[in-house]
Amino acid sequence: MSNSLAAAVLTTADLGEAIRAVHTLLAIADTERIEVDFDAVIGSPDVLARVCDVLPGLEWWASADPERGSSEAGDDPAGCLPIQVMDWCRPVDRAEPFIAALGPEPAAVRWDLDGWPEVPEAGLEPISQKFAYLTLTVNSRDLYQNEPSQDHTVHVHCRDRNGDQTARVHWLAARVGGRFTGRVEQSTL
Incomplete structure (x- = not known):
């Protein structure tokens, strides 16, 4: 398991604006083999x-006590609410x-990109898939739904060969x- 740094570049109460920002960033990125990962806390049966x-075969576990229920055990998620959802490679x-x-539930959606492109006019070299992700947190300010809110935040993940992501983050923002x-x-x- 590895880690990435996610930099917040846009926070807005307008979900449409956040989704448009994601589309703009996806148009910049290399997305030939793109996948999407989901992380959410769901407390409502609806x-x-x-x-x-939307996600048949959803992977989940009971938030309060993972031993109390999970998709792996074949339990009914409706009887284990609230549940933590972590579904990958969709x-x-x-x-x-x-x-x-x-609806109002907090979540994070992460697009696993093939890379961020070179931007010669900004002095930016290409970034490989290992360091290129894009996350939209919905109804939450943070990646892990610890700060529920009524707004949404777009985060970019990137690191250049020198380990400095600041120039690219500013450029993408x-x-x-x-x-x-x-x-x-x-x-x-």
């Missing part, structure tokens, strides 16, 4: 039903239906009308 329609077309299914807030979180990959 949201659970909608999410299960097709990119599942991201927006998942976000729409959430400017592409979406945001700015690097200085807030960086460690993300488990």
Whole structure:
């Protein structure tokens, strides 16, 4: 297991604006073999039903006590609410239906990219897949739903060969009308 640093570049109460920012950043990134990962806390039976329609075979465990129930044990998630969802390597077309299914529940959606491109005019070299991710936190300010909120934050993950991500983070933030807030979180990959 490795880690990445996720830098907040846009926080907005407008989910549509956040999704447009994600689309803008995806258009910049190398997305040839893109996958999407999901992390959420679900406490509502209605949201659970909608999410299960979007992500059949959902991986989950009981939030309060993982021993109390999990997808691995074949338990019914509706009887174990609230549950923690952590589902990996899904097709990119599942991201927006998942976000729409959430309602007010907090979640993180992470796009695993093939890389960030070279930007010669900004002095930026290409970044490989190992350090190129994009995360949208929905109804949460942080990657792990510890800070529920009514807004949404776009985070970019990137590190150049020198270990300095600041120049690229500022450049990507400017592409979406945001700015690097200085807030960086460690993300488990």
